[in-house]
Amino acid sequence: MKLYDDLKWRGLIKDITSPDLEEKLNNGGMTFYWGTDPTADSMHIGHYSSLLMAKRLEMAGHHPIILVGGATGLIGDPRPTTERPMITKEEVLHNFECLKKQIKDIFGYEVVNNYDWCKDINFIDFLRDYGKYFNVSYMLSKDIIKRRLDEGITYTEFSYMIIQSLDFEHLYKERGCIMQVAGQDQWGNITSGVELVRRKYGEDVYAFTMPLVTKKDGTKFGKSEGGALWLDKNKTSSYEIYQYLLNSDDDKVIDYLKQLTLLTKQQIEEIEKKHNEAPHLRIAQKKLAEEIVKFLHGEDGLKSALKITDALFSGNINDLTEDELVSAMNGITTSTINEEMNIVDMLVNTKILSSKREAREFITNGSISINGKKINDLDMLVNKESMLYNKYIVVRRGKKKYYLVIFEEE
Numbered sequence: 001m002k003l004y005d006d007l008k009w010r011g012l013i014k015d016i017t018s019p020d021l022e023e024k025l026n027n028g029g030m031t032f033y034w035g036t037d038p039t040a041d042s043m044h045i046g047h048y049s050s051l052l053m054a055k056r057l058e059m060a061g062h063h064p065i066i067l068v069g070g071a072t073g074l075i076g077d078p079r080p081t082t083e084r085p086m087i088t089k090e091e092v093l094h095n096f097e098c099l100k101k102q103i104k105d106i107f108g109y110e111v112v113n114n115y116d117w118c119k120d121i122n123f124i125d126f127l128r129d130y131g132k133y134f135n136v137s138y139m140l141s142k143d144i145i146k147r148r149l150d151e152g153i154t155y156t157e158f159s160y161m162i163i164q165s166l167d168f169e170h171l172y173k174e175r176g177c178i179m180q181v182a183g184q185d186q187w188g189n190i191t192s193g194v195e196l197v198r199r200k201y202g203e204d205v206y207a208f209t210m211p212l213v214t215k216k217d218g219t220k221f222g223k224s225e226g227g228a229l230w231l232d233k234n235k236t237s238s239y240e241i242y243q244y245l246l247n248s249d250d251d252k253v254i255d256y257l258k259q260l261t262l263l264t265k266q267q268i269e270e271i272e273k274k275h276n277e278a279p280h281l282r283i284a285q286k287k288l289a290e291e292i293v294k295f296l297h298g299e300d301g302l303k304s305a306l307k308i309t310d311a312l313f314s315g316n317i318n319d320l321t322e323d324e325l326v327s328a329m330n331g332i333t334t335s336t337i338n339e340e341m342n343i344v345d346m347l348v349n350t351k352i353l354s355s356k357r358e359a360r361e362f363i364t365n366g367s368i369s370i371n372g373k374k375i376n377d378l379d380m381l382v383n384k385e386s387m388l389y390n391k392y393i394v395v396r397r398g399k400k401k402y403y404l405v406i407f408e409e410e
Contacts, residue, residue: 028061
């Protein structure tokens, strides 16, 4: 299967600027870029599909440039409803360095910063050399601009399209870049860049967009109760990513395998067949989680995620390191105690159970485990000696409900 057909099969192409792009994608050899603004000090799983697209294109013989927009990050891409809050230059610079390192560590790609070529353009030159190529009626016709007209849009936000177009023009002129790849929400901005190069140089360049990856209910994929799933393992652990992917909806997981892994069509179709025969085994979800965690955090990250998963399922909490334990308990209900107390009192004081009567019932019925051990002694004392690392108590109520109790000395 040729590249274009593979991308279409995976559902990775939304819009293209020219029918000629199919042949050019299949032939290889294009320098292209994908960009993001440094609005945070880590990328999240939403960026992952775009960076994986860069990897797919590179494997097919194209040449990637990754742009982290120090200049555009200072302006802020218009949102559908309200203006983005401004962030300081210091924050933008810090975030740029973090993303640059992250992209290099995970993908090995060269990273450029549009602040480098925007910072020395004065206002008059900006209007003469770039503004004259943009018709206001053309800019107003772009979807994101039209949606903001009733609420109001500042000139700063309105200018974002021109600055992003300037990126394509600069990379075309200096690096021979002839294609841009972006998410579908960037269609208005990237077609403006294509038009700028055509009008200024009389040359054709290309672009295509990718559909946004969404959950079954239409919301963005990658949002959890704790917020975004960050690619930085210090922000989101391998285990957290693994668990999120393991819980992917049956109706969407095959799409995710197509869009978010480098597995071949044949491999995915084999997984799909097994998944349809026995969806309760979650074969597709496990493969999705394994592939993404291994790509992002390596074999060690995957081993840690699997170890934590197995420990929580089996109850062997004691097998976890302190870091793994903290990772496993991230996001669950947490409370503190500061003195030795009876197990019944501890369950009530931490609101794991609502009354002493209920606590005694749960213990008597064998429904309470402390640090992986089932408790049936109503007189058990909870103290530092009974804690993991002299600090943590992991309580399991029933089969799946976990709580973390932390001992804090006064």
